[in-house]
Amino acid sequence: MGVTPLAIMLGLTAAALWWLAGHEDYRPFMPGLVEGAAVTMRITVAGAILAVAAALTAGLARLYAPAPLRWLAVTYVELFRGTSALVQLFWLFFVLPQFGVTIDAFTVAVLALGLNVGAYGAEVVRGAVLAVPLHQWEAGLALNLSRRQIVARIILPQAVVAMIPPWGNLFIELLKGTSLVSLITLADLTFRAQQMNQTTMQTGPIFTLVLLGYLFMSLTITIGMRLMERRAIRGLGRRA
Amino acid sequence: MIWDWAFAIEILPRLGQAAIVTVQATVMGFALAATLGLGLTLARIAWPRTALPISVGVELVRSTPLLIQIFVLYFVGPEIGLVLDALTAGTLAIGVHYAAYCSEVYRAGFEAVPRSQWEAAEALNLNRGTALMRIILPQAIPPVIPALGNYLVALFKETPLLSAIAVLELMQTAKIIGSESFRYTEPITLVGLFFLGMSLISAALIRLVEARITQGVRR
Amino acid sequence: MMQDPMVRFQNVTKRHGSHIVVDGLNLDVARNEKVAIIGASGSGKTSLLRMLMALDPVDSGEIFIEGEPLTHMERQGKRLPPDMAHIRRMRGKVGMVFQSFNLFPHLTAMGNCIEAPMRVLGLTRAAAIERATELLEMVGLASRKDYYPSQLSGGQQQRVAIARALAMRPKVMLFDEVTSALDPETVGEVLTVIRRLGEEHDLTMMVVTHQMGFAREFADRVCFLHQGRICEEAPARDFFHNPQNERTRAFLRAVLEAG
Numbered sequence: 001m002g003v004t005p006l007a008i009m010l011g012l013t014a015a016a017l018w019w020l021a022g023h024e025d026y027r028p029f030m031p032g033l034v035e036g037a038a039v040t041m042r043i044t045v046a047g048a049i050l051a052v053a054a055a056l057t058a059g060l061a062r063l064y065a066p067a068p069l070r071w072l073a074v075t076y077v078e079l080f081r082g083t084s085a086l087v088q089l090f091w092l093f094f095v096l097p098q099f100g101v102t103i104d105a106f107t108v109a110v111l112a113l114g115l116n117v118g119a120y121g122a123e124v125v126r127g128a129v130l131a132v133p134l135h136q137w138e139a140g141l142a143l144n145l146s147r148r149q150i151v152a153r154i155i156l157p158q159a160v161v162a163m164i165p166p167w168g169n170l171f172i173e174l175l176k177g178t179s180l181v182s183l184i185t186l187a188d189l190t191f192r193a194q195q196m197n198q199t200t201m202q203t204g205p206i207f208t209l210v211l212l213g214y215l216f217m218s219l220t221i222t223i224g225m226r227l228m229e230r231r232a233i234r235g236l237g238r239r240a
Numbered sequence: 241m242i243w244d245w246a247f248a249i250e251i252l253p254r255l256g257q258a259a260i261v262t263v264q265a266t267v268m269g270f271a272l273a274a275t276l277g278l279g280l281t282l283a284r285i286a287w288p289r290t291a292l293p294i295s296v297g298v299e300l301v302r303s304t305p306l307l308i309q310i311f312v313l314y315f316v317g318p319e320i321g322l323v324l325d326a327l328t329a330g331t332l333a334i335g336v337h338y339a340a341y342c343s344e345v346y347r348a349g350f351e352a353v354p355r356s357q358w359e360a361a362e363a364l365n366l367n368r369g370t371a372l373m374r375i376i377l378p379q380a381i382p383p384v385i386p387a388l389g390n391y392l393v394a395l396f397k398e399t400p401l402l403s404a405i406a407v408l409e410l411m412q413t414a415k416i417i418g419s420e421s422f423r424y425t426e427p428i429t430l431v432g433l434f435f436l437g438m439s440l441i442s443a444a445l446i447r448l449v450e451a452r453i454t455q456g457v458r459r
Numbered sequence: 460m461m462q463d464p465m466v467r468f469q470n471v472t473k474r475h476g477s478h479i480v481v482d483g484l485n486l487d488v489a490r491n492e493k494v495a496i497i498g499a500s501g502s503g504k505t506s507l508l509r510m511l512m513a514l515d516p517v518d519s520g521e522i523f524i525e526g527e528p529l530t531h532m533e534r535q536g537k538r539l540p541p542d543m544a545h546i547r548r549m550r551g552k553v554g555m556v557f558q559s560f561n562l563f564p565h566l567t568a569m570g571n572c573i574e575a576p577m578r579v580l581g582l583t584r585a586a587a588i589e590r591a592t593e594l595l596e597m598v599g600l601a602s603r604k605d606y607y608p609s610q611l612s613g614g615q616q617q618r619v620a621i622a623r624a625l626a627m628r629p630k631v632m633l634f635d636e637v638t639s640a641l642d643p644e645t646v647g648e649v650l651t652v653i654r655r656l657g658e659e660h661d662l663t664m665m666v667v668t669h670q671m672g673f674a675r676e677f678a679d680r681v682c683f684l685h686q687g688r689i690c691e692e693a694p695a696r697d698f699f700h701n702p703q704n705e706r707t708r709a710f711l712r713a714v715l716e717a718g
Contacts, residue, residue, distance in 0.1 A: 001295055009299065082439035083432045084397035086411060091432060094415075094424035099242060139561035142512050143575035143627060144550045146543075153574060157565045172303065179305035183404060190307060203315045211304050211312070218303035236564050236607060 003226045010219040017212050026205045029196055033206075036192030037213050043109050043178045043188065044217070048171055050114025055121025062126055064151065073122065080119030086180050088112045093184045109181040117174045124166045128159035161232045168225030172218050179214075189213055248426040251417050255430055258413035265331045265409060266396045272335025273395065274388065277342025285350060285372060294343070301340035307401050309333045314405045330402040338395045342388060349384035350376065382453050389446040393439055400431075410434065463526030465490045465663040466511065466631060471520035473506050473687075480506045482687035483520065488631075493657050493664045495674035495695065498684035499710060504667040505558075507684075508633040511665070512555045513546050524552050524631065551579075554629030558636040560616045562608040568595060568619045569604040572626045580627065587626070594622035598652050614645025618652055625656075632656070634666040646670070653677070671714055675699050683707045 020026040054076075061073040080088065089112040096103065103111070132155050140150035182191035193210040197203055280298070284291040301309070313322075314329040324332065353376050361371035400411035414427035464487040473481040481503040488494050496504045509515045511522060513529060522529045529549045532541050541549075562571050572591035576582045582590070595601050598618035600611075608616050617637055624632065634653060638646045650673050657664055657677060668674055674681055674695065681698040683691045683706075691704040702708050 001299060005295075006299075009296065078440070079436065082436040082443075084400050084435050086398075086400040086403075087428065087432045087435055090411070090415070090424075091428050094418060095428050098423075098425050135557065135559055135561040136563065138514050139557065139563070141514055141550070142553075142555040142557075143623070144547055144579045145575055146547070146579075149578050153578065154563055158563075161565075176303075176305040179307040180401070182307070190305065190311075193308070194311070197311075197315060203319055207308065207312050207316055210308055214304040214308065215300065222303075236609060 003223060006219055006223050006226070010216065010223060013212055013216045013219060017209070017216060020205075020209060020212070025202070026209060029202070029206055029209055032192045032196060033189060033209055033213060036187060036189035037217070039186065039188040040175070040178050040190075041217065043106070043113065043181060043186070044171075044175045046110045047114040047117065047174050047178070050110060051117040051121050051170065051174060052167075054115055054118030055125050058118065058122035059125025059129070060151070062122065063129060064147070076115075077119045077122045080116050081123075085113065085116045085177050086183070088116055089180055089184060105181070105184050105186045108184060109178070109186055113174055113177050113180075116177065117170050120173075121167065121170055124163055124170065125159070128162040128166075129155055131162055132158045158236075161229070161236065164225055164229040164232055168222060168229075171221050171225065175214070175217055175221060242425065243429075244423065244426060247421070247423060248430060251427055251430070254413055254417065255410060255427065255434070258408060258410045259434060261327070261407065262396075262399050262409040265327065265334065265399045265402060265407070266392075268331045269334035269338065269399070270392050270395050272332070273338035273342050273391070276335065276339035278346055280339065280343040281346035281350060282372070284347075286369070298340040298343055301337055306333065306337045306398055307404060309337055310401060310405060326405045326407045327402070330405055330407050334395060334398060334401075338391055341391050341394075345384050345387045345391065346380070348387075349380040352383060353379045385453060386446050386450040389442065389449065393442045393446075396438065396442075397435060462490070463523070464488060465492070465525060466665070467521075467523040467526075468507070468511075469521045469523070471507075471510065471522060472518050473503070473510060473515065474518050479687055481510070484688060486682065486689060486692075488663055488665060491661055491663055493677060493679045494666070495678035495681045496665060496667045496684060497669070497671070497674060497681060497710075498690075502684040503687040504684050505635055506687075508555065508635050508665060508667060511631070512553055512633060513550050524549055551627070552630045553633065554624035554627055554631070555633040555635065556617070556620050556624050556637050558639050560608070560613070560620045560640070562616055562620055562623070564608050567605050567607055568600060568611070568622075571608070571619055572623045575623070576626050591622065591626055594625050595619070597655075598622045599648070612645055613641045614648045617641065617645075617649045621649075621652055621656070629662075631663045631665065634664070634668070636667050636669065638668070638670060650677075669714070671699070671711070683710065685710075 021030050058073040058076050061069050062077070065073065089108065092103070092108045092112050093105065096108075136154055136158065137150060140154045145154070178188055179190040181188050182194060185191070187195075189210055193206050196206050200206070280294050284294050310330050310333040313324065313333045314326060317324055317329060357375060357379065358371060361375045366375065399409055402409050403412035403415060406412060410431045414424075414431045417427040418424035466486075466488040468484050468486040471481055471484045472479065480501075484503070484507070486507075496507065498504050506515065510517050511524075511529070517530050521531065527549065528541075529546070530541065531538050532545045533539070562568075563574070566574060569588065569591055572594060573582075573584070573587035576587040576590060577584060592601065592604070595604050598621055600615060600618055600622070603611060603615060603619075608619070611619065621637075637653070638649055641649065650670065653664075653666070654673075654677055656662065666674070666678065675698075676695075678695045680692060681695050682689050683698070683702075683704070685706050691698070691702060691707045693703075698707075699711070702711060
């Protein structure tokens, strides 16, 4: 979908939330759900930062690092892509303490989700870097730039454009993945919904608000990434 | 002791039973996803007027967490007279969620078939429906099989979410074993290894199929 | 005292798998000399330039630039394979322009010309811009300095690529079929720039080309490569007027008929 229909959907979502928030069947749930949404956003942002850092490190290590580091990167990527996000979350939450390592739930959530998305991101980074023509390397070498300079100044800036759309999808996956943290007792949007559902049994209104809330956050991310992509393409002097 | 082999072996049969439920949910869920996804794509080609509502629907499903969708189907369903057992509700939610992804995959497949194929079919006086089913569809599907395979694996890895509505699949069983015995290391690690093994095998299979298909196209 | 040649290939061999691309080749290029290298595709012309730019390693033999070995280094009288620092020091003497331009698409014409001078030579931004402005003026593109490669024609891109290479102040400039990827109407503008460069600057130049007319008037010497060896070399006038070798004659006939 183009940016305009997405923006219209975002507008409608916001309007629906606004209207429902004033409705007496829905109003009582708003404060708790807003608090939950704040937790969801904090985990998403922290997770996204970790994911990008992990993806760049692992993706570039897999391409350019000496053998042992390269294997480490491959192991990380395959391990986190091969098992499921919930298993990783539970493993960090339930199993690590048995090894004497206790981390608070928020950190566990950010670690598990960030590293999970980062593993997929590493493949995105690798693919985008490999898509930059070999010629660009040679042009850099002929100008006597060092390997590090070529990667940082020539290859990565070109690869970034190709990375933006898949990263947009990964950030959406990350946002949706944060709902899993409700299962390790973090009070995110999903957790609040579950809790209120159990105490009030007002299933319809609660889950309507929650769905709209997630939709609002997803659409914001999608539109933001689309705009970023346009800017990046314009940075190459091409028409968006 | 950090890892207890005897305990690990002792719980294997129970996890094996649970793995059957996991596989069952995966197969049923993906069958739904693949057919519903194709149906949506064919609908938007056959009746262009449905394209916008389908796009919006797909966007809605993809933009919200599967876990919430599972809850909605399981908890809100009964309010509108749709009483489902946990496994059915969960599998249905997973299937619908991934149908949204699959429909995008199919769409890419159909868009990759050159316009001239439609024109060639038209020139032979085939009607639109026949052209779609006999000429376009057979060309559109094979190239996207690997992408569908990737979503099959992704779907498989999301089945642990069913534990949230107490379906006795692998993750739920592992948690129950953990809470009974206060040993989480073995059950959760074994579940992780099961997923890792299945994923690696599937990835290898997909690569194999992909190679086959590219060969077929070149020929 | 006899001065070292600017470039010396000594018994250089290059293989791709079992295929011999360059076969025990010897070639000296004097300071400021302009050498045109011609030959059929696959005769090893491009390989020669790529080895001199240290993009591809030699399989055997040696290459010297200003008497200094590129393909090995000497430490305390011992012969060692070249390390990165050595290769980069030697690369600094050479500049190369590619068939497919290879401009950096995310940088403007100016950005392309100042990146390496700033990062490699350590020029300040202002100094790099001054140098680049001068060079872009020389190639006739001062007014396009803020354009991105995708906004320039092929001929303009190739002229930026020439300015970019010159900004590193190389002693030897390599041109690898620089007009082959151009539309016919823009070939002339690029050749004019190369020609003027030869006339106005003290530069050793090696030009791989299919433009026989250009080779004849531009080069001091023409080398004809066949199966990785120099089959014939002669001052440009002699080479085209009176080729000695039967293969050369056949090649020239074929090229002239086609052109």
